[in-house]
Amino acid sequence: MADEVILLDFWPSMFGMRTRIALEEKNIKFDYREQDLFNKSSILLEMNPVHKKIPVLIHNGKPVCESLIQIEYIDETWPTKNPLLPSDPYQRAQARFWGDFIDKKVYSATRLIWGAKGEEQEEGKKEFIELLKTLESELGDKIYFGGETFGYVDIALIGFYSWFEAYEKLGNFSIEPECPKLSAWAKRCAQRESVAKFLPASDKVTKFVPELRKKIGLE
Amino acid sequence: MADEVILLDFWPSMFGMRTRIALEEKNIKFDYREQDLFNKSSILLEMNPVHKKIPVLIHNGKPVCESLIQIEYIDETWPTKNPLLPSDPYQRAQARFWGDFIDKKVYSATRLIWGAKGEEQEEGKKEFIELLKTLESELGDKIYFGGETFGYVDIALIGFYSWFEAYEKLGNFSIEPECPKLSAWAKRCAQRESVAKFLPASDKVTKFVPELRKKIGLE
Numbered sequence: 359m360a361d362e363v364i365l366l367d368f369w370p371s372m373f374g375m376r377t378r379i380a381l382e383e384k385n386i387k388f389d390y391r392e393q394d395l396f397n398k399s400s401i402l403l404e405m406n407p408v409h410k411k412i413p414v415l416i417h418n419g420k421p422v423c424e425s426l427i428q429i430e431y432i433d434e435t436w437p438t439k440n441p442l443l444p445s446d447p448y449q450r451a452q453a454r455f456w457g458d459f460i461d462k463k464v465y466s467a468t469r470l471i472w473g474a475k476g477e478e479q480e481e482g483k484k485e486f487i488e489l490l491k492t493l494e495s496e497l498g499d500k501i502y503f504g505g506e507t508f509g510y511v512d513i514a515l516i517g518f519y520s521w522f523e524a525y526e527k528l529g530n531f532s533i534e535p536e537c538p539k540l541s542a543w544a545k546r547c548a549q550r551e552s553v554a555k556f557l558p559a560s561d562k563v564t565k566f567v568p569e570l571r572k573k574i575g576l577e
Numbered sequence: 578m579a580d581e582v583i584l585l586d587f588w589p590s591m592f593g594m595r596t597r598i599a600l601e602e603k604n605i606k607f608d609y610r611e612q613d614l615f616n617k618s619s620i621l622l623e624m625n626p627v628h629k630k631i632p633v634l635i636h637n638g639k640p641v642c643e644s645l646i647q648i649e650y651i652d653e654t655w656p657t658k659n660p661l662l663p664s665d666p667y668q669r670a671q672a673r674f675w676g677d678f679i680d681k682k683v684y685s686a687t688r689l690i691w692g693a694k695g696e697e698q699e700e701g702k703k704e705f706i707e708l709l710k711t712l713e714s715e716l717g718d719k720i721y722f723g724g725e726t727f728g729y730v731d732i733a734l735i736g737f738y739s740w741f742e743a744y745e746k747l748g749n750f751s752i753e754p755e756c757p758k759l760s761a762w763a764k765r766c767a768q769r770e771s772v773a774k775f776l777p778a779s780d781k782v783t784k785f786v787p788e789l790r791k792k793i794g795l796e
Contacts, residue, residue, distance in 0.1 A: 408678060408711065417667075420667060422667070422670045422674075423674055424673075424674060424677055427670050427673045427674055427677065428670075430669070430670065430673065431666055431667070431669070431670040434666035434669065435666045447650055447653035447654045448636075448639060448641070448650070450649070450650070450653065451641045451646050451647075451649065451650040454643075454646045454649065455641075455642055455643060455646055458643055458646065459627060492627065
């Protein structure tokens with residue numbers, strides 16, 4: 359029996375982008391189901407009753423929640439093509455550390471850039487730049503975060519790239535002069551087929567952000 | 578060459594307890610180094626420059642940070658004795674989901690019980706009980722979270738048990754009548770050798786909490 363793979367997702371979500379890219383890296387076809395986060399569907403509530411959040415990966419009827427966990431699940435379920443995590447336990451721990459860092463630190467800083475105003479927004483911007491510099495220093499002169507191969511940390515971070523223009527516009531700053539190596543890395547990733555296929559265009563995200571700010575009562 | 582394993586830790590940390598228990602489950606001897614979190618050591622700052630937090634597991638000179646990542650690292654490095662994660666990818670994803678839930682939700686609720694006052698503390702208490710009920714429902718009638726075998730989710734959660742008495746005293750409530758199955762699970766885990774050896778006594782934690790509240794300016 360062929361695998362039935364469904365993804366409950368929302369197009370500007372950098373978390374959803376991870377799962378789309380990971381599935382594409384494994385050449386897994388999936389049924390993409392766009393969700394309205396302001397009017398949650400019964401399938402979303404049923405499949406992720408704890409967090410009620412996208413993305414939800416549904417594989418043969420069974421849900422997997424949380425995007426980093428989905429990447430590992432995808433890697434373990436379809437291990438042959440394009441391994442996403444390194445095989446060495448120490449390298450795996452390092453990859454997980456940076457994935458966790460992106461979720462714990464980077465997301466909350468960007469949340470302040472698009473979801474706050476004034477001083478709070480300014481603080482988010484400053485922190486975001488510091489965090490990107492930490493990531494730039496971890497990347498160093500490597501092609502990808504894991505070295506020669508596109509993988510877990512690249513997938514965890516690249517979705518934010520589609521929001522860079524929106525952050526820059528809202529915060530009135532430029533990322534590339536601050537983090538030239540990270541910017542080059544992002545452009546390199548963006549040329550990869552899986553990323554090109556599933557990362558939305560920057561201008562589409564930039565147009566969407568004021569709508570989002572209106573919806574949450576900021577503008 | 579024998580493995581050199583060092584753990585930078587702080588005795589009341591439920592995160593540190595995870596790593597101690599996981600190492601003991603694998604029968605790995607380690608050099609425990611108690612840290613002063615109000616006066617951080619140079620080894621802590623050097624080994625975890627990003628978060629500057631305990632626990633840090635140092636294996637043959639190389640640091641692994643973040644306790645859930647440490648459990649996976651320990652399981653992958655010493656896979657033979659007492660596997661901590663299930664082998665099935667879906668079960669692994671479920672275990673990771675609950676570990677992540679404990680870190681994202683349970684810890685922040687307990688943080689309000691011991692690290693806040695008045696209404697905020699009350700809210701933390703209510704949320705904590707709801708979260709424990711969600712965990713109790715996930716546990717159901719199983720012996721451990723993974724079924725018959727003590728593992729990842731049990732290790733992720735059991736450290737909080739040593740704080741139960743402190744939470745109850747601060748919040749003036751009782752956990753056992755709210756969550757009888759979870760309480761029975763905790764008692765079952767506490768009898769296990771690895772847990773008995775590394776979980777501090779409840780009354781020691783209960784005595785420590787007012788000191789902690791004083792240190793952070795709450796009392």
